[in-house]
Amino acid sequence: MLRYILKRLQALLISLVVASLVIFSAVEIVPGDPASFMLGINAQEDTIMALREQLGLNVSLTQRYFTWVTGMIQGDFGTSYTYRTPVSDMISERMVISLPLAIYALTLSTLIAFPAGIIAATRRGSVADVSVMGVTQLGVAIPNFWFAMLMVVVFAINLRWFSAGGFPGWDAGFFAAMKALTLPAIALALPQASILARVMRSSLLDTLSEDFIRTARAKGLTRRQTLWRHALRNALIPVLTIIGLQFAFLLAGGIIIEKVFFLPGLGQLIFQAITQRDLIVVESVVMLLVFAVILVNFTVDLAYGLADPRLRRSR
């Protein structure tokens, strides 16, 4: 198992280096000079030059890449071109919303999907199965922002259980903050839970038709014991893959939901930064997201290793 972890770790480092190179060059290739953008179209040539100098845009590409990377390792993401504030502050300000929101949504989605998928698979063809399949079909099909607005109308405007948007900050207390994140989390979780429940169902159905399930029943295990002791762990691999992918998406992919609920999250930050040619912010946020994705995949890989002994050796 240790060798498996080391190998995965090695892959993680290589991915990070490659990703940083790709992001850096991609951002460099994008047309538009931040200095001239900041100063407007009527700016003097020498003013632009001075600003370029000040922003550190005049040194060679390699040098800028290394400054960027070494800075990031030390937690220094540079200074935003537009707002003249440290990028790390801007990111952490957004992270305190985006990260809990992603975890909240993922937890909800898993809590809904696992029982739904398991019930549907073990009672294949029953009313429960048909309802789960129908509801999840709907969950995948409904745009989540529309569902979000619907929830705002019902729970915020009519019932007045939740506020319609905004975030009071963690200073307002854990429950107040979580309450503000609840509707967005549900909106984000709905399509994810639908997909996850379907994956869980089909994966479990496949596993339940395996020979070793029959072996377990021949040993005298009840259906329930067979499910918990033999089927679930084997059915988990594809489900873990989807969870990993979903977490990465939830971190920054919820931009529309952030808009609907007026949440200043990472998605909004990157959107603003792109429209304002704030390349240093774009680079840093994208790099951070890539890092998160790679880290999540690493965790998922470790989970695979725990779930399936065959993988520990073969890779």
Next chain:
Amino acid sequence: MSLLTINNLSMKIGAVEILRDVSMSVDPGQILGVIGESGSGKSMTAFSVMQLLPEGATCTGEITLGDTNMLTAPEPDLCAIRGNDVGMVFQEPMTALNPVKNIGDQVAETIRIHEPSVSKAEALSRARAALDRCELPGDRFPLTRYPHEMSGGQRQRVVIAMAIARHPKLLIADEPTTALDVTTQAEILDLLKRLVVEDNMGLMMITHDLAVVSDLADHIVIMKQGEVVEQGAAATLYRDAEHPYTKALFAASSHQPDRSAPQHALPLLQVKNLVRDYSLPRTKLFAPAGKFRAVNDVSFEIKRGESLGLVGESGCGKSTLTRAILGLEALQGGEILLDGKALVTGGHISRAARRKMQVVFQDPYGSFNPRHKVARLITEPFHLLDTPPTGLAHDLAIDQALISVGMAPDDKHKYIHEFSGGQRQRIAIARALIIRPELIILDEAVSALDVSVRAQVLDLLAALSEKHGLTYLFISHDLSVVRSITDRVLVMKSGEIVEQGETETVFEHPTHPYTKALINAAPRLPDDIKETA
């Protein structure tokens, strides 16, 4: 009193009748052989005893195990009986074990599920004892082994250990050795026999292979299409079978196709000093990758019109050798000559060479594209021709190919799922024949077929060889089939040819110890059946 009594058991799945009035019984210490071809209902009879039936199945009649009527017992009682009073061993050892649990936990589970008061340590030590009894000693097979770290035969021993861990009164073995090599099969059969004697256990042994049970079973039941057609003591049934189906089954099992194809002295295929290495995964990051020699310095030739057998157990390199002859493997040494010309030139096998060779694979279900009709499937080799026939000639070629394998020309409009396994294998042969090749490689081509269908396909092959002057390379693990259809035979072990010669000579007077072991391990029908057949 009998241990297990099945009385007039009928079973339906939905409206389809699967079993009809099946009756049989097993006494303690007795081995009952249940024999039948696919679809005969032999496995369903076993699953009815366990009450592990597919959804929608309904049974009528009576199954009594000890004092329990299995058909009326509630599910909790059945759970208490399964694994405790009756154990079961399955056909496919590769998939019968949970891949994510180690063998110790899996065997111990049988014990703890029936005796919850037993501590985990105690259960594990009993699991150890059960594995020891199944000849998996603790120094080589610790309880922490996972199934993927074991071979098929070893996994089957684990399944058996699980089944006998609670010393059940009855053991049901559903084709327990079908997926195994002959030498492994012989060992597993010996093990089952020993366990029956030691525990005075009843054994219900289900198989399609008459030879497997011939020197094992006390009593034999022959099933066909959900019914028992004949049963009796093993000692007499083999000699005094009365039912025409039983007789036909016995005849088919020892069938000898009539072969009189002329042979020529000229070699068609020559294989010289062939070497094929596979690289192994690196053990350390920068260490050089290891090598595994799958085929080691193999030389042989096939004469025109000859039928050459290639036998060996799984992993011996016969598949790699076959793939090399088909030009599908890069070689590390040696050469292959077809009709005196090098088969592979410049890394590629020429179309002209491909035209002369066709192959028929083992799996009649997986080797066809299910979305194409038969007409398209069997004309696939036409792309090897420079001027493939068109129009009428094209249709005529299809019809001829189908007729030559005993199918109707109208079958060309059907899809492959409309055919049985034996028919599919005929279509596979039609596909191989359609461009009139000289050499046909039959890679376990009859292994998946029932004995009666197998006999028909072997006859067909013999007739085609005579008619078209075909040369066969017949690869199989089944020694009796090889013996019946080949002129010469090669015995392969660990990538090398250890013995070769005239088939009859090799079988009658094997010289290499491995050949001797193989022939001794192969189950055989009693000799006097062959004479009556």
